[in-house]
Amino acid sequence: MIDDRPYDVAVIGAGVVGSAVARLLSHHRLRVVLVDSGPDVGAGTSKANTAILHTGFDATPGTIESRLVARGYALLHAYAPQVGIAIEQTGAVLVAWNDEQLAALPRLAKKAAANGYAGTELLDRAAVRALEPNLGDGVCGGLLVPDEHLIDPWSTPIAFATEAVANGVDVRLNTAIDRVSVGIDVHDLGHGIRTRFVVNAAGLHGDELHRAFGFDGFTIRPRRGELIVFDKLARPLLTRTILPVPTSATKGVLIAPTVFGNVMLGPTADDIDDRSGTGSTSSGVARLLEQGRRIMPRLLDEEVTAVYAGLRAATEHGDYQITSEPSARYVCLGGIRSTGLTSSMALAEEAVIRLGQCGLELVPKPDEALVTVRMTNLGEAFTRPYQSSGRIVCHCERVTDVEIAAACTGPLPATDIDGLRRRTRSLAGRCQGFYCTAEIVTLAARASGKSTAHWIGASG
């Protein structure tokens, strides 16, 4: 039977932000749909970031971003262990390589305090070297930020969306909202989706959707960030995230461990016009290697496991673009840049408050009615499935046959090999499928009922 009642809320964009909004809405007595043009949740900007849970120490004080990053940090820090999203407190150290950067450190410590973070510690050259002995020559000093965390960026949006689905949210993937009919009571988004309220979490396409609703105020200028992921054998080279000191001249790149046990070098920051320009470039890779060689020369002796690029939804403004339009029953979460992973749960709170202000009735479900989820841990610092059962089929990442089958079934299954990778780490390792592609594709086909040709990407 077709339910032709309109939804109460449509969340457009199933990245980490939209998924967090859908999750929080699912805790209320509402009919909610989470819509995305892509084949999976978290498959756009959210999948390609630096995977750091930021304290927000270096945000611009007084901005919405500063407030939401601080709040989001606390929320996600508490939520991640509850559902099994790997987080690791490694801390970070900003490394000054010249006098200008050294002079900036006390100012950054003050800025951190203004952002409500008092945990920073100024370090002299010797102290930095003692903490991170593999840094290159020319270290002048540093600033320790002990509360920076690493987080699993793949499981986070999937956990949000899975919880949303478990609590009644509909998910519509491969559904591009390209024509909006704004109504007096109900908006028609096409594809049979009618809704009373809309949350714009459309990331790179947020400005287009904003204009479709008749509003203006920001334009997305995609900022491409290229990243190089090094082999796990590089992991012992560092214990903390090595951050650059932002100066007027350059933002610099970071070297960070990942929860998966790799080391990441990046990102570049190039403003581009193409909203689908997620390819890496020769010049970007060359620039990263050059900077990486200066920061940690030994890192470049290790093999590269992956090179990829993500697009951040930057705008002409220096802050998030959050607006609500009660007349249109519309809330916009625009211009959410690389901090969106950290701030996602705070953005969800913000969106729900604003929906309430726009007239949405928010009746919380009782706690006992809420379904919780448990994700399979993908982090190296915690117990992984292969350590208790199952047959390892992806040897580089030690993913078991049981995990492959599980990821291809359930309420929010992987629909392609990238989705499978984000759910299990399979094919994400150093051999990139040299040993295991055929077996994993066969297992995925068997579990999903889809053909091996589909899984190998031979058909659309």
Added chain:
Amino acid sequence: MNRVSNNAIDTASTDVLVVGAGPAGLAAAVELRRLGVQRVVVAERQLEPGGIPRHSQHLGYGIRDFRRLMTGPSYARRYAKMAERSGVELRLSTTVFDAAPAANDARAVLLSTGVRERPRAARLVPGARPAGVYTTGSLQQLVMAGIAVGSWAVIVGAEHVSYSAIPTLLHGGCRPVAMVTDRPAHQTYRLLAAATAGRNGVELVVGRRVVDIAGQRRVEAVVLDDGRRIACDTVVFTGDWIPDHELARHGGLAIDCGTNGPAVDSSFRTSVAGVFAAGNLLHGAETADVCALEGRRAARSIADFLCGTDRWWPPSGPDMIVESPLLWVSPNRLSAPRAAIGSPSKATDRWRFTLRTAQDLGRRAIEVRQHGLLLWSGRPVGTASPNRSFTIASTWQRAADPDPAAPITLTVVN
């Protein structure tokens, strides 16, 4: 599950733990049993023994070790059967996490974990990340499993394995349109090139690199450094080998900076007492029969070590250092003359050092020096050109100084 592996191996009563059931590991295990070693356990992380040859349908296996021409799968089956008959304990689907002697009680360990091809990312080939990008290894397994790989392929590389990808692609219903190598010529046997690329009209593009891969969901083209765009929906990255040295690195074994595998002496002893290494972990990549013969030789060293005639674990001897354009030599470390050398049963004079070069050497000679003095000089045997191996004699070892502070250098005479 324990520290050593996911499927518990009782290492306390194990004489030799062999890690990896490819040609080198299985041949070593069989030889160890033949030499009377009691308990030989081979741990293999895959479902089946045999290693890489299992997926290689073409003929060309077994020439040096079985004196006959076999396909990869029948070659792999033959070794598996020999291992079974000789009383080797084969543990399949068993991943070894820690092969260091401190972690397990086996009396000796042989690492034979093999080699893999560098995938696209490790070669830093930029561009989009569409489906349809493989290595020869993944391609072989997909085709063998009957999974459709694509319709039009570009092969990156023009060494032996690159040419083996041609029949594999054709078998899988995918037409190879071009091969791209950054070298001025291909690096395989003329006959092999003619029988594969020549016969099937595969264009060889020399002196070019792939600098971009285009396509959003599926590969649409590769772009070369001269701007040429070759339409295809499949790209196969071939060769460019990197040893699977994870266990060796975790075990703290000294790694040779040329091969990227553990440094070994001519008795296949690594820098850690009781740990040996053999096969393509030491040199990427030799043919299966060469690896199997090397496994046999390593087994004899291990047997000597176990029965006490050669319990002595030498302190590291001098490293062998290759100078440009040489890339590596294997074995790459000398041991003191007391071990391995001088024991006539080992026929040390007959085996040879394996080398690789970055440039075509033609008929130029190689010189081996220590303390600035010439130990040996002579012409290589085999084609001394990139991406294939050639060898030099090992007889000069007797004259070498075992002092680890006196490296031995290998240079090409101009």
